[in-house]
Amino acid sequence: MRILSTLFALGCLGILAGCGSTSTRDAPNSAYRAIPASATANVSGDFAGSPGVSAFIQRMERQGFPPNRTAAIISGAQRKQSIIDLMDRQAPSRKTGPNGAWTRYRAKFLTDQSIDNGVSFWRRNEAALSRAASRYGVPPEYIVAIIGVETRYGGFVGKTRIIDALSTLSFAYPRRADYFSGELENFLIMTRDEGLDPFAxxxxFAGAMGLCQFMPSSFHDYAVDHTGDGHRDLWNPGDAIGSVANYFARHGWQPGEPVAVRARVSSPGTAEAMKAGFKSSYSLGELSSRGISPVGSVGRTGQVSLIRLDARGGYEYWIGLKNFYVITRYNHSNYYAMAVYQLAQAIRARKGGPSGTRISSTR
Structure with missing residues (x-):
């Protein structure tokens, strides 16, 4: 399973565009439904004759989509060069030595306004968050922080038509065509099952949806009807909240356990030479033998990870626990997971209630 965030290691701030959540039901552009069953499966428009289109139509036929219907949908999709250009800009740059990248990244999310908006979102959706916490064991602050980092609490959900994004990346972007054609398949299944106009x-730009920015495959695997209205609607805060909580729970969230603990390092040179990141694995005893110890309680844990953040003035070290790893399943980035963790703690502290691990200020 992947979502937009797993595609781009440093998250999606500044890439997503648009405003607030909008309804995707009963949209006007449903002309493809009126095509008679006897119509031929000819594709017109921007993707006529594109590689992979015929195979995709056959693929969708196995999912119960008549070929003429799939052809009509693809004919109505538009090729967007801007999407291809944005994808080509996502290659990570190589950096050597500390340059304050974490400090800059953190500053995008840990602002007074973002924290205040998180508290407001929590208060507006208190009932849905409480039910999600009770059902899935995920504290409200982490659900809120994910939605805050992903879409500014629903303020920036994107304005690209999903059908255009996924069709462009399936049929005009060979490097990732296999992956995105699978997402396009899941998207069309979603629109059919949820009664949505596929053009709405x-x-x-990469096809992520709703307040929580699930890719269609994530919708298929993890989206839930948390509001009880019979639909899974990621543009609805209630369903987005439940879906994030379900995602975390399904990836092994440990209720009541900490996420990360600041590390004390007695030998910076030794720590700098060690493998770090959410994929690293150490016992506390091994870290201790190298002069690295947790500042606070790590809870019930076995192996831990060493997280090295490129903070202004030098590296900053944390010990990542199982729940930190779970956050990286949403986005495979240490910075992303730490931003979610620290934003969650800040929102909880400002709203009032147990604050968890104290957040140390970044240098």
């Missing part, structure tokens, strides 16, 4: 939903 809007999201990110």
């Amino acid at each position: 939903p809007q999201g990110s």
